[in-house]
Amino acid sequence: MVASFILNTKAEFLKSKRTAAFWLTIVGAAFVPVVNSLRLLARPDHFIPVFEKDPWKLIINDNWEAGSLFMLPMYVILVTSLVVQTEYKNNTWKQVYASPRTMADIFLSRFVVIHTLILSAFMLFNVFILFTAGTVNLVYKGYTFFDHPVPWGTLFALTLKLYFSVLAITAIQYWLSLRFKNFIIPMGIGIALLITGFMIHQWDKLYCYPYMYSAIFFLPPFEKIPGFIRNAQVFDTIWFVVILLIAFWDMATRKEKG
């Protein structure tokens, strides 16, 4: 059973080869660090003094702040839809369901691929931050990135925190992507819910709202409210588990498959 799940997950990885989801992961991860480094290259006179004291912490924070407010949830919405869309676009759901696989296997193996792509995007994002900062320092010797050690602990903790912040969105978007054949519908709903999040971002109960969990770490008022971040993490977990169970039940009990 486990061996079969591993092999089927491997097959799901093979399906994502050369797809838009694969390229989006690479390009999406590079976008913010590259744009940020261009900023540093364009105005060294302004940024060298700013980045003098604790350059790594500042550049990591700058990049992740820019990335996680809009880009990260947007990437999750897109990549989830694209991975599921591979089956709809190629008319292959029927072949998947007609193969000797359990419903749990079909449901989870693809979800594992989505999460692996998201984790890869996180890792690549960090690699691009380090690489672009190093490149900037090579061009302008005035920057002090090479004089300071990389704060691996901070980088790891922030990455982990942000990865957990998108769990709820992955479950909701996965359900929507499985539910609707038309790629525009889950994407449209996801973007609409994300925009709604920005419209209600001053709401004191924002911790209930799954599409804003990655943003709240960088929205100053929320860090000051005691227990807010913790509440958000609890609700994130609840959303993730409940929606994932509903999505599985919905898929497994569907009258028409493929």
Place this chain on the structure above:
Amino acid sequence: MQSSIIETRRLFFAFQTRQRILNDLNLQVPAGSIYGFLGPNGAGKTTTLRLILGLLKKQEGDITLFGRNLQANRIDILRRIGSLIEQPSLYLHLTGKENLEVFRLTYQTNKNRIDEVLQLVQLQQAAHKKVKSYSLGMKQRLAIAIALLHDPEVLILDEPTNGLDPNGIIETRELIKQLNREWGKTILVSSHLLAEVEKMATHVGIIHKGKLLFQGGLQQLQQLKSKQSAVEIEVNDVTRAQQVLQEQFPVKQVNGTRLLVSFESRERSALLNKLLVQQGVDVYQMAVTQNDLENLFIQITAQ
């Protein structure tokens, strides 16, 4: 009597519109046969095949494969079946070989099997090309290769020659016959073309408006067809010809210079011709009218 490898009992099915798609369908596919599942578009062929593969939730009736209930033994049964439903299900961004690898991992078969099935469907040359550059015929063959990957006992093919050019149709037909003859596969193949089914099937099931109108061996179907067949004769003098034939060959229909007489046998047709000529009637043309699917339906339902 051969045992049935696929069997449906009192199968009913309706979509949300409540219109019955399948009505008391009792299908029996004998082991080792090529079962031609014949019917016009919208007759319920694909619905039946999708039910047999578990792609549609059964509403009423029983489906058994290899003598076992489908619902209770879905995984074990699907392990022994290869399928191609409607259009080929292929990942267009992957190569032919990568497509096979995806399913090889699922079926956990030996790596060598990929080359074997590629050879069987004659796609070795195109194995490393992306499937989006394949012709429809090549896609269809690759889909059959996928269906064969795990060496299943049963193949379920839904209109595998649909959209193919004459060459592709012949190739696919020959492949189906070869798989049955040389590899002993039981094949359930649907089609809306009577002539196509006659060329490859050993057994036939005819479905119309969700009901199975006929089921049996190809010979039985041919007997039924010949029973309803007619001989069309073009002559110079219709009135005289009618008089000559009156006693032995009752004329069914007269159409200009043509007469329609029931077909009995080749020998009787020869006798009919001799009789006309001996009595001075010139016979310009004589032919057995072919039954198409539409006529066959009319005849079967009229019985």
